[in-house]
Amino acid sequence: MRFGLVGTGYWARETHGPGIQASSQDLVGVWGRDPAKTADLAESLGVEAFASHADLLAAVDAVSYAVPPDIQAPLALDAARAGRHLLLDKPVALDADSARALHDAAQASGSRSVVFFTARYAAETRAWLDDLAAGDGWRGSWTEWIAANQRPESPYKDSPWRQREGALWDLGPHLLGTLIPALGPVRSVVAVAGPGDTVHLTLTHEDGPVSTATIALWGPPAAYTWDMRVWGDAGVSAASKRVTTAVESLTTAAEELAAAVDADAEHPLGLAFGARVVELLADAAGQLGR
Incomplete structure (x- = not known):
């Protein structure tokens, strides 16, 4: 599956990019809001630097987001509407309405998703939960x-x-x-x-x-x-x-997104789960007056 990476900061450079490249999936390019940082990260990863989010969406099957949640939500909404599969960072949004809209758009287009709750992709955490x-x-x-x-x-x-x-x-x-x-x-x-x-x-x-x-x-x-x-x-x-390192967990997340696409099935840590987490946090934030 062809992945695009959105983001040029620490988490994109140290976790998302290397994690996808360590998987059996294909990282084809990166886009970020700063063209200079985009070019630098693309060169470091040995992939294409895209000029716009729309250009990246046109070239990939799935997008991995490593940007702040309030930036991620509207960008991922465009990707979901375009039918691209989503590897999202947590939280998927900073308000319940945006999270639900993203979930609904993915459902409507058949976009599959995983949300990167880092520890949930670690073998030791999974063994403890089992x-x-x-x-x-x-x-x-x-x-x-x-x-x-x-x-x-x-x-x-x-x-x-x-x-x-x-x-x-x-x-x-x-x-x-x-x-x-x-x-x-x-x-x-x-x-x-x-x-x-x-x-x-x-x-x-x-x-x-x-x-x-x-x-x-x-x-x-x-x-x-x-x-x-x-x-x-x-x-x-x-x-x-x-x-388990964050890179290893990201690799697992990328592989499991590809498996969910192949099976045409919702991942347990997909947007249904991610949106519910945002609803609970938004409830808490309201109680705190934030």
Whole structure:
């Protein structure tokens, strides 16, 4: 399948581009809003630099997006309407209406999609979720994710959309992307703001479990914590530490999008799932007055 890449930043250069090229799919070109950066990345990847998004769409079967969510949503909508298959980054949009419109357009055109919840394409995460599914009696979970993107070594320290939207929209999709398969669909969310971009979430799952989470993207470096645990009748099960690289996960996502196209089937992590994640986050954002 012929892929085009949209985006020229760190995530496009270090993950999406190399990930597609490590797959059995064909990366044919790249487009970005800055022509100079587009040309530079295209040269680095050894592919064509396209002059416009429309030109790229005309040359490919699928598009991989590595741009901020508010930029991704309208571009991907054009791609879906053109019948192109979609490898989307999370969140797929920053509001529920845009996410639903994207989902509906893909459904109407027969466009298949996967959303890149990075850990969900890692073998160790999948094995942990399989272990949870093999048991029963899970009653809830605790998550504490305190990141510190302002650290000099962080590749995201200068990311404008992350600075603007904070933990809810950057870490929140990863949280829901893992907890929903662990404990079932989420019926309701309660959100409380903490200092800075810290958000405290209480998630009630449809079958009864209740999850609590504290997430911060710009937290104190000394408080860095990355812990998720599920608890129930069998005790406590901690999420596996991820060892699969982001590039390896992207490669898996590209291969699975191609497989979904071949099977003409919706991927479990496609736009139906991605749009529901946005609905829940938008609900939380409304409670926070954001």
